[in-house]
Amino acid sequence: MVKQFSASRALVTGASSGIGEAFAHALATRGCDLVLxxxxxxxxxxxxxxxxxTHGIDCARVPFDLAAEEPGSRLRQLVEGDIDLVVNNAGFATQGPFLDGDARDYARVLAVDIAAVVDICHAFLPAMVQRRHGAIVNICSTTAYQPVPSLAVYAASKSFVLSFSQSLWYEAKPHGVKVFSFAPGPTHTEFFDVIGETATVVGRLQTAEQVAAAGLRALDRRHTPPSAVSGAGNTVSAALARLVPRRVLMPALARSLQPLQGRHDPIR
Incomplete structure (x- = not known):
């Protein structure tokens, strides 16, 4: 039997809906106090x-925009007490042809999806290393495993999160701390409410609850890998995407994302 990762208090970003909310419910079921x-x-x-x-836990709430400057250090100042687990879930995306987009929206994607992840890790990881206990789950995406036309900036930002998390996995492991990226595939969230479920790249949509459960299973593993993907089908697709030549892969992705053409809406 797999032993559950022991966390007395977890911080979850992007907790108000979707995958973040599902992680909050799953952790509360384990009796973990939360900072949302x-x-x-x-x-x-x-x-x-x-x-x-429902669960008799302590649940702090922090209304906060992660696009602000130095979000990690500011959150660390706002949150009292120790944090055993950080789930970096908050995300922002744009979809549509790159040339039709707004530079301000792209800047927000980079701020929330990259800069905030780095800053939050830098703010909360040192105490975990000092205590020799803790974990950080950086929510990635299967778009991290290949370029995605019409989601160019978003996919590239998730590639950064994937690489960054794998490096931190190696650096944190000798100190008894887990850091890894976790990549959902297409998931029933507000993301697909905006772009349309017909824009799914590959496979069947998962629920946010399925994704959160898979993420916690990866966390619970004695030897948590530097990266994990939600669902067997998504795992295979992510692996195959690394093998298919880009000149073959990208036209196929562009066709699968046909509903995005001619639109350019910010998501979350």
């Missing part, structure tokens, strides 16, 4: 009240 971070105060309040009443 998201921009939407009203949703945080509803979720925190529900989790406290």
């Amino acid at each position: 971070v998201a921009r939407r105060q009203d949703r945080l309040d509803v979720l925190a009240d529900q989790l406290q009443e």
Whole structure:
């Protein structure tokens, strides 16, 4: 039997909906106290009240925009006490042809999906290393494993998270701390509410609850890998994407994302 990772208090970003909310529910079921971070105060309040009443945990709420400067150090100042687990889930994306996009939207993608992940890791990892216990799960995406036309900046940002997390996995492991990237495939969240479920690249949409459960299974493994993918089909697809020549792969991806052509909407 796999032993569950022991965390007394976890911080989850992007906790107000989707995968972040599913992680919050799954961790609360384990009796883990939570710090929920998201921009939407009203949703945080509803979720925190529900989790406290149902599971008897302590659930702090931090309304916060991760596109702000130095989000990690500012969060560390706002959050009192130790954090055993960080789930870097918050994300922002744009979809549509790159030339049709707004530079301000691209800057926000880079701020939330890259800079905030790095800064939060830098703010919370040192205490975990000092205690020789803790974990950071950086939510990635299967788009990290190949370029994706119409999601160019988003996919590239997730490639950064994948590489960054793998490096931290190696550096943190000797100190008894787990760091890894976890890549959901297409998932029923607000992302696909915006771009349309017909824009799925490969495979069947998972639920946010399935993704969170798979992420925690990866966390619970005695030897957690530097990266993991949610679902067997997505795992195979991610591996194959590394082998297929880009001149063959990218036209196929562009066709599968046909609903995105001519649109350019910010997501989350």
